Amino acid sequence: MTTYRIMSTLLKRHDPTRLTTVAMYPARQGGIVKHDPDFRKEENRIAPELATVTDVASFNYCWDDYEAYLKHNPDMIVYQSEAVTNELTAPYFGMDRDRMVGLAYWGAVEYWGESNAWPKKGWMYSFFNHSLEPFPQAYLMKATFTDTPLVSIGVVDSEGEAELWNDIVVGQKVISGHWNRQPGSVNTVYTYTNADEVELFVNGKSLGVKNNTTEGALRNVIKWDNVAYQPGNITAIARKDGKEVARERIETTGKPVKLVAELENSDWTADGMDLQYVKVYALDSKGRKVPTATGNVKFELDGEASIYAVDNGCHTGDGLFRGDNIDLYRGFAMAILRPTRQAGNVTLKISTPGLKPVNLKLKTK
Numbered sequence: 451m452t453t454y455r456i457m458s459t460l461l462k463r464h465d466p467t468r469l470t471t472v473a474m475y476p477a478r479q480g481g482i483v484k485h486d487p488d489f490r491k492e493e494n495r496i497a498p499e500l501a502t503v504t505d506v507a508s509f510n511y512c513w514d515d516y517e518a519y520l521k522h523n524p525d526m527i528v529y530q531s532e533a534v535t536n537e538l539t540a541p542y543f544g545m546d547r548d549r550m551v552g553l554a555y556w557g558a559v560e561y562w563g564e565s566n567a568w569p570k571k572g573w574m575y576s577f578f579n580h581s582l583e584p585f586p587q588a589y590l591m592k593a594t595f596t597d598t599p600l601v602s603i604g605v606v607d608s609e610g611e612a613e614l615w616n617d618i619v620v621g622q623k624v625i626s627g628h629w630n631r632q633p634g635s636v637n638t639v640y641t642y643t644n645a646d647e648v649e650l651f652v653n654g655k656s657l658g659v660k661n662n663t664t665e666g667a668l669r670n671v672i673k674w675d676n677v678a679y680q681p682g683n684i685t686a687i688a689r690k691d692g693k694e695v696a697r698e699r700i701e702t703t704g705k706p707v708k709l710v711a712e713l714e715n716s717d718w719t720a721d722g723m724d725l726q727y728v729k730v731y732a733l734d735s736k737g738r739k740v741p742t743a744t745g746n747v748k749f750e751l752d753g754e755a756s757i758y759a760v761d762n763g764c765h766t767g768d769g770l771f772r773g774d775n776i777d778l779y780r781g782f783a784m785a786i787l788r789p790t791r792q793a794g795n796v797t798l799k800i801s802t803p804g805l806k807p808v809n810l811k812l813k814t815k
Contacts, residue, residue: 451500458505469505473531474498476512496522506551513541513553520549532556535575536612536622538587539594543666558591560765566613569768575622581729581763581784586627590642593670599645599695601688603627606638626780628741629700631679639674645688645695648672653682704734706743706781708806711798720754720793720814730783730800730808743781745802749774751787753796754814758788778802789814 458470476484479496488494495518501507502523509516510532520526530553533541541553557573560580565572571580577588586604593600604625612621631637641648643662650657660672677684681702688696714727732743751757751774759771762779769776776783787796793814801807 451503454500454504469527471504471506471508471529471531472500473508473510474501475510476515492518495519497526501526510556513537513544516550517546520546527551530554534620535577535587536620537667538590538622538671539669540667542594543669564615566615569766571765574765575620579763580765581761581782583763583780583782586625586640586642587622590670593642593644596644599643599688599690601641601643601645601648601686601696601698603684603686603698603700604640604642605629605631606640626741627700629679629682629684629702630740630742631702633679633681635679637677637679639677639684641672641674641686641688642670643672643686643688643696644670645690647689649687649689650674650677651685651687652677653680653684701738703738703740703742704736706732706740706745706805707735708733709747709800709802709808711800711808711810713810713812718789718812718814720789720791722789722791724789724814725758726755726787726789726812728785728787728798728800728810730778730785732778732781732802732805739781741781743778745778745805746775747778747783748799748801749785750799750801751796752798753812754790754792754794755787755796755812756790757785759786760784761786787812 454472461470477498478489478494479498482489482494495515497507497519506529507526508529508531511534513530513533516528528550530541533553533555535555535557557576559578560574560576561572563572577591578584586602589602604627607624607626610621610624612619641650647659647661649659657674662672663669683699683701685699686697687694710731710733712729718724718726730747732740734740749757757774760773760776761771762776762783764779796812798810799807
């Protein structure tokens with residue numbers, strides 16, 4: 451506590467308007483840590499001494515302890531400085547939101563670091579991949595933090611892996627939002643919603659209605675077991691007070707036939723630094739994204755820009771992010787373009803063997 455008081459005093463000399471805090475790893479009063487056999491005894495569920503003197507008491511994980519901490523120190527301002535992503539909505543719904551000021555999910559976006567084995571790039575238990583393409587769990591977060599009615603479908607690819615990381619069990623199921631499945635497969639499906647109930651259909655046939663729950667660890671998550679794959683579509687209809695408020699339909703797509711590109715920067719400036727993100731997807735003959743499409747994407751650039759990097763959101767591949775080509779991953783690839791300092795035209799051809807290419811004409815200002 452002495453070190454904290456010295457540092458806090460120094461900081462407030464420079465900025466007296468800000469509260470100070472320390473992100474505390476799971477511990478108890480008296481220095482009891484998770485490895486101690488007494489850690490879970492109810493009489494020891496008292497916040498560490500440092501938490502009682504910081505302006506804000508910040509804790510990492512163990513959200514179910516915070517209510518007990520507040521019984522002993524009711525004036526503490528509690529902040530979840532790290533909430534583990536595999537617990538999904540439990541850290542949020544499990545906290546007393548009248549007495550706690552917020553939370554931050556650790557690794558909500560995949561980042562490059564803390565890899566447990568090559569060729570993994572780093573942390574993988576996230577709501578978005580490192581190219582900011584959403585996993586289905588991202589829509590669970592959206593359903594939780596918005597009042598706008600929402601329902602989204604996620605299909606389990608595998609059970610993933612669970613491991614002990616800094617004494618915290620991490621990991622989550624591998625889930626994707628498409629209906630291109632193996633013939634004859636039986637699937638576990640999740641519907642994420644903030645509505646009262648969901649009815650699930652496969653090719654128009656109802657699999658029944660299931661209610662949402664107010665239980666924190668399961669709230670907004672509805673599980674459907676043993677859903678037999680049939681090519682076609684799967685539809686989730688969400689209702690509130692008996693009325694439809696949202697729906698989502700995912701379809702079995704055809705084979706990929708062409709590429710499409712989406713640009714993120716509509717006001718591209720020729721300052722040598724303003725990046726242009728070109729996102730590439732494979733489409734079938736009906737214009738639907740094919741998340742199972744594969745193939746190598748080649749970028750050919752001419753004009754007042756260069757290819758700064760390429761990416762595909764794969765966190766486990768051993769490929770480089772430099773060059774002019776990269777493989778489709780889940781039907782996706784991306785090129786990041788960097789302009790010169792001379793305003794002018796840029797042409798970009800994007801091609802994959804067997805697919806109709808894309809030819810873009812861009813301009814920097």
